Amino acid sequence: xxxxxxxxxxxxxxxxxxxxxxxxxxxxxxxxxxxxxxxxxxxxxxxxxxxxxxxxxxxxxxxxxxxxxxxxxxxxxxxxxxxxxxxxxxxxxxxxxxxxxxxxxxxxxxxxxxxxxxxxxxxxxxxxxxxxxxxxxxxxxxxxxxxxxxxxxxxxxxxxxxxxxxxxxxxxxxxxxxxxxxxxxxxxxxxxxxxxxxxxxxxxxxxxxxxxxxxxxxxxxxxxxxxxxxxxxxxxxxxxxxxxxxxxxxxxxxxxxxxxxxxxxxxxxxxxxxxxxxxxxxxxxxxxxxxxxxxxxxxxxxxxxxxxxxxxxxxxxxxxxxxxxxxxxxxxxxxxxxxxxxxxxxxxxxxxxxxxxxxxxxxxxxxxxxxxxxxxxxxxxxxxxxxxxxxxxxxxxxxxxxxxxxxxxxxxxxxxxxxxxxxxxxxxxxxxxxxxxxxxxxxxxxxxxxxxxxxxxxxxxxxxxxxxxxxxxxxxxxxxxxxxxxxxxxxxxxxxxxxxxxxxxxxxxxxxxxxxxxxxxxxxxxxxxxxxxxxxxxxxxxxxxxxxxxxxxxx
Numbered sequence: 001x002x003x004x005x006x007x008x009x010x011x012x013x014x015x016x017x018x019x020x021x022x023x024x025x026x027x028x029x030x031x032x033x034x035x036x037x038x039x040x041x042x043x044x045x046x047x048x049x050x051x052x053x054x055x056x057x058x059x060x061x062x063x064x065x066x067x068x069x070x071x072x073x074x075x076x077x078x079x080x081x082x083x084x085x086x087x088x089x090x091x092x093x094x095x096x097x098x099x100x101x102x103x104x105x106x107x108x109x110x111x112x113x114x115x116x117x118x119x120x121x122x123x124x125x126x127x128x129x130x131x132x133x134x135x136x137x138x139x140x141x142x143x144x145x146x147x148x149x150x151x152x153x154x155x156x157x158x159x160x161x162x163x164x165x166x167x168x169x170x171x172x173x174x175x176x177x178x179x180x181x182x183x184x185x186x187x188x189x190x191x192x193x194x195x196x197x198x199x200x201x202x203x204x205x206x207x208x209x210x211x212x213x214x215x216x217x218x219x220x221x222x223x224x225x226x227x228x229x230x231x232x233x234x235x236x237x238x239x240x241x242x243x244x245x246x247x248x249x250x251x252x253x254x255x256x257x258x259x260x261x262x263x264x265x266x267x268x269x270x271x272x273x274x275x276x277x278x279x280x281x282x283x284x285x286x287x288x289x290x291x292x293x294x295x296x297x298x299x300x301x302x303x304x305x306x307x308x309x310x311x312x313x314x315x316x317x318x319x320x321x322x323x324x325x326x327x328x329x330x331x332x333x334x335x336x337x338x339x340x341x342x343x344x345x346x347x348x349x350x351x352x353x354x355x356x357x358x359x360x361x362x363x364x365x366x367x368x369x370x371x372x373x374x375x376x377x378x379x380x381x382x383x384x385x386x387x388x389x390x391x392x393x394x395x396x397x398x399x400x401x402x403x404x405x406x407x408x409x410x411x412x413x414x415x416x417x418x419x420x421x422x423x424x425x426x427x428x429x430x431x432x433x434x435x436x437x438x439x440x441x442x443x444x445x446x447x448x449x450x451x452x453x454x455x456x457x458x459x460x461x462x463x464x465x466x467x468x469x470x471x472x473x474x475x476x477x478x479x480x481x482x483x484x485x486x487x488x489x490x491x492x493x494x495x496x497x498x499x500x501x502x503x504x505x506x507x508x509x510x511x512x513x514x515x516x517x518x519x520x521x522x523x524x525x526x527x528x529x530x531x532x533x534x535x536x537x538x539x540x541x542x543x544x545x546x547x548x549x550x551x552x553x554x555x
Contacts, residue, residue: 013197013261014268016056022271022552023052029278029548032541036399038281045274051166052267058113062104063262064142065253066163068188069173070181071148074204077240078173079103079145082250087123087145098156100146100163105257106139117166119144138250140257150183164188168263169198169256175205176213179221185228193229195269198262200234200252201225207239275552282546286539287394289532297531300384302523304377305419306370310519311512313341314428318511321432322504326439328497329447345370347428370423373416385409385531392535400542407534418530422522428515433507439500443493450489456482 014022027049030042067075080086083103101121104110114122125138146163147156164170170192174184192199203221206214214237225233236252238245256262302308317340324332347370373381389408393401456473460482463471474481 013259013265016264019052019264019267019271020056022268022275023049023056025548025551026271026275026278029275029545029552032548033278033282033545036281036397036403036542037278037545041274041277041281045278048270048274052271054116055166055263055267058116061108061260062110062113062140062142063169063257063260064113064117064144064167065169065171065256065262066100066144066146066167067171067173068146068149068160068164069204070150070178070184073173073175073178074240075148075173076145078202078204078238079143081240081243081246082143082253083123083125085123085125098147098153099159100144103141103143103145105141105143106137108140110142113142117144117163119163138254138257140260141253143253149188150181168266169200170195172199172201173204174201174221176203176209176217179203179217180224185224189225189230190228194273195266196230196232196234197265198256198269199230200236202245202249203235203237205239205241206237206244207242272553275549279546279549279553281397281399282542282549283396283400284546285395286543286546287392287396289388289392289536289539297381297384297388298520298524298527300377300380301415301419301527302520304373304381304416305423305519305523306373307423307516307519307523309370310345310347310423310428311516313345313347314515315508315512316341318508319504322436322507323497323500325436326443326497326500326504328493329443330493331497332443342428347424370420378412381415388531388535392539396542400538403538404535407538408531410530415526415530418526419523422526423519426515426518426522428518430511430514433503435503439496442496446489446493446496448489449485450493453482453485453487453489457486 026045030037030045030049033042067079069075079101087101087103099121100117100119101123102110102114102117102119103123103125104114105125110122144163144167146160147153149157149160151157151160172184172189174181178184189199201221203214203217206217209217218235218237222233222235225235234252236245236249238249240246320341385408389405392408393404396404457480460471460473463469476484
């Protein structure tokens with residue numbers, strides 16, 4: 001309920017725990033938001049967080065009520081009337097109030113609170129001054145008489161505004177001549193819309209009007225306050241000279257003191273206003289990163305890293321090794337003199353980096369000889385990065401969109417090094433097919449048979465040429481065994497080599513796909529660490545800021 005109007009349930013005063021939670025949520029948002037938050041709003045919010053901490057640490061048994069108004073509204077007279085003594089000087093020259101004056105009710109000391117308020121003129125109100133009809137005591141009330149808010153002296157206006165930023169309850173004191181003054185409404189009341197729970201308007205000097213005039217002025221003042229954004233404005237009519245309305249005003253002040261809810265209400269309103277102001281610079285939701293679009297980014301990075309070149313080398317290396325181990329025995333030697341496709345790129349397929357950290361890969365293996373990215377490949381990376389930035393910043397305020405763009409554009413040299421380390425650090429090793437040794441043994445057997453048959457035939461020919469005694473040669477049907485060994489060794493060896501080539505083509509594709517999966521995973525890690533993860537971190541920080549601000553906004 002409103003601290004000023006007991007029983008009005010439109011506004012519920014928060015507990016100190018709730019205020020502290022609000023302050024913590026706002027401080028968290030400020031820490032997380034950093035440079036993406038509006039500078040002026042963030043500075044004001046930090047001041048409010050600091051003020052909340054200081055006010056909570058001070059005496060919670062006092063309620064600070066400030067009488068503020070324009071020159072000649074009778075603030076000092078009303079201050080004296082409420083205190084029951086001439087504490088504030090009332091003179092003919094204006095402005096007469098240069099510094100705040102304080103009147104303190106009750107035995108509890110308020111020195112620390114007044115020191116924080118920087119109010120040096122202090123008076124203790126002895127006894128229970130006031131009307132006996134007031135329900136509740138005024139003990140704990142700290143009533144301040146402020147300089148005029150429309151003073152011609154800048155120092156006086158600044159002092160009034162400073163204290164208004166620290167007090168618990170505002171009492172706007174006006175009079176029948178100035179209640180519609182633009183300075184009061186435009187520069188103060190309108191800016192404090194949302195503080196109606198701790199705001200009270202007093203139309204003073206009503207003894208100068210008749211009853212109809214008082215009713216008309218009160219109705220018009222309520223209308224103006226509603227236009228200012230105070231829909232449930234509380235307006236009282238008083239006269240410091242005749243005492244009219246003073247009992248009702250004292251009752252409202254007693255209501256504010258009871259339960260010490262006004263201070264919590266003011267702090268909560270300050271925190272809520274600051275959080276709402278910052279909330280204007282934060283989007284309602286965060287964009288979702290499409291995994292398919294990330295796939296396009298990884299594809300562009302793979303091209304820039306030379307993955308197609310590496311995969312072609314892997315495929316060529318598989319063919320080279322397969323044919324060297326399973327090809328025709330009489331031609332496979334030619335495979336060994338051909339250059340190693342992976343060796344030309346300074347990629348060692350036998351390296352298995354299970355005990356070497358990725359950051360040390362370059363130091364261990366050095367940089368590869370993969371060709372540098374072409375201009376087209378670099379353009380594709382920039383385009384994919386820009387797409388990532390556009391998706392991640394869609395709907396975000398400009399500072400947050402710029403933050404996304406900043407983290408999504410790493411230096412090209414660093415990105416190239418990271419991609420090269422990813423390729424170099426990827427193991428290109430795979431288990432050899434089981435059919436390689438089988439075909440290798442068969443090729444050797446067929447080769448030996450062919451050579452044996454050839455030697456046998458040569459020996460027989462030499463013996464015949466030398467007209468030596470003929471040696472019986474075994475035969476199989478019409479063909480001699482040496483001839484069969486030679487022909488079978490050659491024909492079967494060539495046929496087996498043809499089958500090996502067909503199997504090698506299929507195996508090369510499988511090996512390419514296997515290594516492609518490893519390289520895609522390595523490139524994906526680079527894409528995530530260098531591009532996606534920083535962008536995701538900005539979006540998560542935006543979400544945390546939004547959540548904290550929503551927690552700091554008290555409904």
